Structures are given as C-alpha cells and as structure tokens.
Amino acid sequence: MRKNDELTLTADAVGADMEGVARAEGMAVFVPGLLPGETAPVRLVKVQPRFAFGKVVGEITLPSPDRREPDCPAWPRCGGCTCRHMSYAATLEAKRKQVEDCFRRIGHLDVEVPPVKGMTKPFGYRNKTSLPVGGTAEAPVLGFYAPRSHTIIPAARCLNAMPPAGDVAEVFLGWMKKHRLAPYQEETHTGLIRHLMVRVNRRKEAMVVVVINGKELPYADELAEKLKPLGVVSLILNENREKTNVILGRNFRTLWGTDTLEDTLCGLRFQVSPASFFQVNPWQTEVLYQTALDFAQLAPSDTLCDVYCGAGTITLMMASHVGQALGIEVVPQAIDNARENAARNGIINADFHLGAAEEVLPKLVQDGLRPDVVVVDPPRKGLDPAVIEAMANVSPRRIVYVSCNVATQARDAALLKEYGYLPEKMQPVDMFCWTSGVENVCEFMKK
Numbered sequence: 001m002r003k004n005d006e007l008t009l010t011a012d013a014v015g016a017d018m019e020g021v022a023r024a025e026g027m028a029v030f031v032p033g034l035l036p037g038e039t040a041p042v043r044l045v046k047v048q049p050r051f052a053f054g055k056v057v058g059e060i061t062l063p064s065p066d067r068r069e070p071d072c073p074a075w076p077r078c079g080g081c082t083c084r085h086m087s088y089a090a091t092l093e094a095k096r097k098q099v100e101d102c103f104r105r106i107g108h109l110d111v112e113v114p115p116v117k118g119m120t121k122p123f124g125y126r127n128k129t130s131l132p133v134g135g136t137a138e139a140p141v142l143g144f145y146a147p148r149s150h151t152i153i154p155a156a157r158c159l160n161a162m163p164p165a166g167d168v169a170e171v172f173l174g175w176m177k178k179h180r181l182a183p184y185q186e187e188t189h190t191g192l193i194r195h196l197m198v199r200v201n202r203r204k205e206a207m208v209v210v211v212i213n214g215k216e217l218p219y220a221d222e223l224a225e226k227l228k229p230l231g232v233v234s235l236i237l238n239e240n241r242e243k244t245n246v247i248l249g250r251n252f253r254t255l256w257g258t259d260t261l262e263d264t265l266c267g268l269r270f271q272v273s274p275a276s277f278f279q280v281n282p283w284q285t286e287v288l289y290q291t292a293l294d295f296a297q298l299a300p301s302d303t304l305c306d307v308y309c310g311a312g313t314i315t316l317m318m319a320s321h322v323g324q325a326l327g328i329e330v331v332p333q334a335i336d337n338a339r340e341n342a343a344r345n346g347i348i349n350a351d352f353h354l355g356a357a358e359e360v361l362p363k364l365v366q367d368g369l370r371p372d373v374v375v376v377d378p379p380r381k382g383l384d385p386a387v388i389e390a391m392a393n394v395s396p397r398r399i400v401y402v403s404c405n406v407a408t409q410a411r412d413a414a415l416l417k418e419y420g421y422l423p424e425k426m427q428p429v430d431m432f433c434w435t436s437g438v439e440n441v442c443e444f445m446k447k
Contacts, residue, residue: 001025003047006057010039014094016407018083018436022054029054033076033085035064066090074155079147081160081434092116092430095438099406099428107410111423117287122433125281127263129161130197130247131169137180142169142196150186150245160434162200164230168208171226172196175219184213194240195247199272201263202282207234209274211248213241217255224256234258236274248275266290266317268345276337277310281431288402288429288439289317295400295425295443296373298322305364305371305396307357307387308378312338314402315350318375325350326369328360358384365390375400382408385415392419399444404431406440413442420446 001007001024011020011034020034022042031042031054041058070076070084083091092115100113119125134152135141143155156173157166176183176193184191195211208227210217217223217237224235234257240249252274260271263278266286272278279285292314298304298321306315309327311334319325319342327350329335335354342350353360357378374396376383382405391399399421403409406428413423421444431439 001027001044001047001052003044005044007042007044007054008039009034009042009054011036014097016098016436018086018091018094024052027051031056032082034060035066035086035090037064038062038067072155072159074143074153077146078144078153078155079149080144080155080158082436084434088118088122088433091434092118095428095430095436098436098438099426099440102406102410103413103423105410106407107413107417109410109413109417109423111426114427116428116430116438117284117291118430119284119433122430123159124162125283125433126158126160126165127162127200127202127278127282128197128280129158129165129169129200130195131156132195133176133183133193135183137182138177140173140176140181140183140193142173161198163204164206164232165198165200167230168198168206168227168232169196171230172208172210172223175223175226179219181218189213189243197238197247197274199261199274199278201261201272204231205261206230206232207236207258207261207272207274208232209236209238209248209252211238211240215239220255232257234261238274265313268313268316268341270311270313270341271337271344273333273337275333277331277334279313279431281433284429284431284439285313288431288441289314291427291429291441292375292400292402293318293321295427295441296321296375296398298373302372303370305361305369305374307361307374307376309338309352310334310377312341312350312352314375314377315352316342316345316347319347319350322373323349326364326371327352328357328364329354330356356384358386361387362390365394370394371396373398373400375402377402378408380405380408383412383415388412388415388419392416392421395446397445398424401442401444403440403442404437406438409440409442413444416444422447 009022013021020031039061042054046053131142141154156169182191184194197209199207239251302322306327315327426442
C-alpha cells in the first residue's frame with residue numbers, strides 16, 4: 001500500500017481517538033469518521049510499515065445505527081471533539097472498550113470494566129474555555145485549532161462550554177471589530193489580541209481573561225461595561241509577549257471586578273484564580289471523586305496520602321473521613337491554593353507538602369509516614385517508578401488510582417502487580433463528553 005491509494009474498507013472497531021479501524025493487507029488503517037460495520041472508499045493519506053491513516057472520500061455504505069447527524073457546524077474541522085457523529089451511548093461503550101483493551105494489552109491484566117458513568121445532558125459542561133484569536137482587525141475570529149495545526153477554525157459558540165461563555169465570545173468579537181483591534185499573528189509575532197479565556201462557575205458567573213501581546217488593553221472600560229450584563233464579575237489582563245504556544249504569560253492584572261472566581265465542588269468552596277488548575281467538568285468531577293471515596297473505604301482513624309494533589313480537592317473532600325490527610329504537589333501556586341482552601345473550609349486535619357512526588361513521598365516514608373490508604377491522580381505520563389516503590393514499601397491497605405490516561409494507568413498496574421497489588425475494581429467516568437478522553441478510577445489491593 002502506498003500514499004494516495006484508494007481502497008474500499010470496512011471498519012471493525014473504534015480506535016483510541018474514536019477513529020474507525022479497518023484492515024487492509026494485514027495492516028490496521030485508521031479512518032476518522034468511519035464507524036464499525038460501515039464501508040466506504042478511503043484514500044490513504046499516510047502509510048507506515050505497520051499501519052496507515054486514511055480519509056473517507058465517498059459515500060458510506062449502510063450507515064451504522066450508532067451514527068447521528070453532527071450538531072456542531074465546526075465538526076470535524078475543529079480539533080476539540082472527535083465523535084459528534086456518534087450517539088452518546090456509542091461513545092460511552094467505545095470508552096469502556098478502550099479501558100478494557102489498555103489493561104489487557106498493556107497491563108496484561110484480565111479485568112472486568114463496568115459501563116462508563118456518563119452525563120444525563122452531555123452539553124454545556126466545560127467551566128473553562130480558551131479561544132485563540134485570528135482573522136484580521138476588520139474580521140476577527142475566535143475558535144479552536146484544527147487537528148495537528150495552528151489553523152483557527154471559527155467556533156465562538158462551543159456546545160461544550162458552560163453559558164455565558166458563548167455570549168461573552170460574541171460580545172468580545174463585536175468589541176474587537178468596532179475598534180479594529182489587531183489579532184495576534186503567530187508567524188510574524190505581530191498583533192495585539194492573542195486569546196480569550198472564560199471561566200464560569202455553577203452560578204453562571206464568569207471570569208474573562210484577555211491575553212495580549214503587549215502591556216495595555218485599549219477600550220477596556222467599554223469592554224467591561226458590555227460584559228457586566230452577561231454575568232461577568234471579573235475582567236483580567238494577561239501579558240504574553242513570548243514567541244510560544246503557551247496560552248498564558250506570567251503577568252496578570254485585574255482591570256475590573258474580583259481577582260478570583262468562587263466555585264463549589266463536593267460541598268466545599270474553592271477560589272479559582274486565572275492560572276489555577278480546576279477540573280473542567282464540575283458535575284462529573286463530583287462523580288469521579290465520589291467514586292474514588294467509595295473505593296477508598298476510609299476509616300476515622302486512617303491516615304490518607306493524596307499524591308499529585310493539585311489544589312487539594314481530593315485531599316480536602318476526603319479529610320472529613322480520616323484522622324489525618326496529607327497532600328503532595330510540585331506546583332507552588334497549587335500548594336498555596338490547597339492551604340487557602342483548607343482554611344476557607346475550616347479543615348484542620350489536612351497538611352500539604354511541596355515538591356516532586358518521586359522525591360517527597362520516599363522522604364516522608366523514610367521519616368515514618370505509614371498511610372493506610374494512598375490516592376494518586378498523576379498527570380498523563382503516569383506514576384514515577386519511585387512513587388510506586390515508595391507506596392509498596394509502606395504497604396497501604398488500598399491504593400486508589402485516578403487517571404486521565406488509561407494507557408499509562410495500565411502500564412503502572414503491571415508495575416504494581418510486581419509488588420503484589422492487583423486491581424480489585426474500576427470505574428470509568430466520562431469527564432470530556434464527545435472527545436476520546438476518559439477518566440478511570442481503579443482500586444488496588446495487596447494479594
């Protein structure tokens with residue numbers, strides 16, 4: 001097979017990115033937009049020694065009963081969602097199979113994966129929306145980057161964003177166009193307006209952050225007045241004059257309103273600053289954390305260790321169930337937020353330690369820490385081997401592993417097995433509806 005060959009292919013599975021997986025000459029061919037059981041003419045766009053990528057170039061024969069009419073005009077050009085052409089139930093089943101496949105293929109563990117916990121209404125769930133600015137001063141656009149590129153696909157109103165993010169984006173575009181404010185041009189490092197970021201709480205109050213390639217935002221007072229009726233309580237300027245793909249720069253300045261946005265999670269109050277990490281789907285986060293709490297089976301005399309604790313959300317919601325809770329996090333601002341959040345909620349049995357988990361946890365263990373239960377919620381790269389070894393050295397009763405990357409979780413499960421810890425049960429949760437992402441909670445017990 002060679003690039004630009006056209007073949008008639010039938011998909012028989014769904015891949016990790018929700019693309020159809022077909023077979024040709026013994027090779028897997030990944031075809032976005034093709035569902036299992038569907039046949040279509042496909043042009044090969046990239047051929048590797050063991051697999052290939054294709055593109056549907058004609059009519060699909062016998063569309064799958066799981067196919068639906070995409071409800072977003074930006075799909076599939078936008079790189080945000082990968083499966084708006086599928087029924088929601090089909091996306092959940094594909095994610096369940098993804099978890100099962102990773103544990104069997106990567107972790108070499110035969111596990112039973114229950115149905116994914118999804119949303120009753122999987123729309124308008126994201127409390128944070130970051131939109132790059134493009135176009136021209138006369139015709140600015142807000143949207144998302146196309147897959148594997150920095151081409152902006154106009155999509156000011158995202159169906160996944162919590163209101164009033166869409167209204168904010170439209171008012172912002174009108175304000176830019178009125179004053180002919182130049183959008184940032186990545187190639188030449190010119191133009192002023194780089195990004196619009198909107199954070200929303202469940203009271204539908206919004207924090208608006210404007211990222212600029214400069215020091216001052218012209219007509220900011222007028223923008224604030226236009227945004228107030230939409231429920232905006234904060235307008236913040238962020239300076240980012242670096243030649244970088246990173247959205248936010250280091251310097252923030254509140255132009256109007258509050259410095260932070262208050263939100264609630266699991267019955268606790270949190271102050272969210274512009275750069276804070278806060279789970280983007282508050283409803284499913286509560287489902288995720290409650291699942292982790294159920295799996296932990298904590299006792300009032302227990303010591304809990306929460307590794308990769310972030311701003312302390314899991315630590316604090318579990319603190320009322322144990323005698324002592326400890327959190328470990330490498331980001332200084334997150335540790336500051338965790339301590340502030342503990343004080344804000346009157347929690348006195350939680351302690352937080354700053355530093356890399358692979359350095360702090362072994363030292364705490366060496367100094368005598370003996371947690372009864374360990375909770376880990378690592379970044380996508382998974383657990384450092386030093387963290388796994390330190391956990392194994394103290395033999396906690398349970399390890400509860402919350403993961404946003406099932407492939408690395410399955411890899412780590414194989415390492416935990418070497419220390420005698422096997423998965424007792426697991427539960428996937430759909431945090432990022434209509435995308436390929438899935439969160440998974442796994443309880444490990446020593447056998």
